[in-house]
Amino acid sequence: MHTDLPLLFTFHFYLFGVLAVASALLFVTRKSPVSAALWLVNVMFCLAAEYVMLDAHFVGVVQILVYAGAIMVVFVFVVMLLNLGHPSETSDFRSKGTRLAAGAVALLLAAEVLTLMRQPWPQLASPDVPDNVVRPVAQTLFTEYLLAFEVTSVLLLVAIIGAVTLAKRGTQG
Template sequence: MMEPIFFYGFGGLAVVTALLMVTRVNPIASAVWLVVCFFAFAALFITLEAHFIGVIQVLLYAGAIMVLFIFVIMLLNIGAEELKARTMQFSGLLGGLVTIYLIVLITLGLLKNPVRFFEPLTEGYGYVAPVGRLLFTKYLVPFELTSVLLLVAIVGSVVMGKRKL
């Protein structure tokens, strides 16, 4: 079976790139590592038979959002001279400890439950057609509401972008 290989491969890639993203000094480097991380995520999604979402992940996150990020970083033109110490002294240590402890706690909590295996799936699971059907039938109202949300976001960012209100 290929699944463990995919899981450990892409899972490991995601963890490593995420760690790199968090620790880089230069925001551009962080952004690029995050793009890689999102590719790994997309691969994991596809491993979970979520083909449509995997594609959307690449298109939207890696393609659109991260481009926006890099664009802003470029726009703000944060040169090397403005780079400062990466973290705050005290909270860096405390934050690290807390994060590790959080991971341990969640893992322990999950391991207390019995292991749940995946069942075989029906044909066509995770394709565009069934997900799209759900979107336009059962989840029509939330789907339409997201369009309102996007409109609000557009108006909001336009307002933000204006120099003077």
């Protein structure tokens, strides 16, 4: 499916991989938990792009919805609840160099979009892609792994009850 533009595809694959690794390095070296969490969100977005390029479209969407959308929000919520973030680091504007770099990236992206808009779209995706990408996952999930899928719901219920009980006990004691 990607044989039309192998160079562009390879470039973006490596780009998102390097971005993910760089964001992960920035994530473990940040002092403030809030900026650490935001860099981790960046890692997860890059990984979602990698999943899509590896023909795992459904996993990529679920990655953004569940990881970046739900789990990291819980993390940031707990950081705010415990008042751990440093306001001077999170609410202030960045330094001049960072703003210049952000502007350069914005210009680069705008140039890329303009270049892509000028050219006619190549036939990237064949029409049968959504069919043979998502359907096998659902078929395997709901036939071969059906028991594990059902047990997962019990696991989530236990986790909900456990989390509520643990978090509630602190207010009484």
